[in-house]
Amino acid sequence: MKLRTVKLCHIRQVSLPVIDLERAVTFYRDGLGANFIARFAPPGIAFFADTEGNTLALTEPRPIAAAGAETDSASSSCP
Numbered sequence: 502m503k504l505r506t507v508k509l510c511h512i513r514q515v516s517l518p519v520i521d522l523e524r525a526v527t528f529y530r531d532g533l534g535a536n537f538i539a540r541f542a543p544p545g546i547a548f549f550a551d552t553e554g555n556t557l558a559l560t561e562p563r564p565i566a567a568a569g570a571e572t573d574s575a576s577s578s579c580p
Contacts, residue, residue: 514556522547522561529559 519525522540526547529535535557538548545561 513554514558516558516560518562519559520562522559525559529557 522542522545526537526540529549530537535549536551538550538556540547544563547559549557549559
């Protein structure tokens with residue numbers, strides 16, 4: 502099997518998880534002078550952009566529930 506080479510030309514968006522979205526927005530906007538675009542809550546995401554079309558997305562972590570997962574700790578033992 503022959504592997505193909507992929508050329509990465511540009512990274513246009515970077516997503517950064519943050520614990521406290523409000524504090525992170527304040528830091529990037531007021532502290533660093535980043536160009537704030539929008540905030541959506543829920544799901545807890547804020548966007549910043551530069552003049553070149555690059556975007557920074559700050560995201561709050563969300564709990565991920567597995568499909569069909571048991572929530573009762575007494576019945577959640579592994580086989």
